[in-house]
Amino acid sequence: HHxxxxxxxxxxxxxxxxxxxxxxxxxxxxxxxxxxxxxxxxGYILQNGQRVSWNVWxxxxxxxxxxxxxxxxxKWFNS
Numbered sequence: 001h002h003x004x005x006x007x008x009x010x011x012x013x014x015x016x017x018x019x020x021x022x023x024x025x026x027x028x029x030x031x032x033x034x035x036x037x038x039x040x041x042x043g044y045i046l047q048n049g050q051r052v053s054w055n056v057w058x059x060x061x062x063x064x065x066x067x068x069x070x071x072x073x074x075k076w077f078n079s
Contacts, residue, residue, distance in 0.1 A: 006057035013053040016046050 019035060021028050039046050046052075 007060045010056040012056060013051055016048055016050045018048050
């Protein structure tokens with residue numbers, strides 16, 4: 001929570017748009033099925049025109065071990 005030591009505060013808001021067709025009937029049917037199931041379970045928050053908002057309160061950034069990060073990035077890039 002921002003009163004408990006958050007480094008900064010952000011508000012993220014998105015507005016849902018119309019689902020785009022992939023041009024393949026089976027894929028489009030599957031996409032619509034997943035969207036319908038999610039909407040039924042979540043109170044229809046992903047309907048066209050619906051806005052969804054989040055408040056984000058990150059903590060202080062940590063130092064980075066550059067060698068460890070580079071090794072990790074290289075491992076995943078080349079795997």
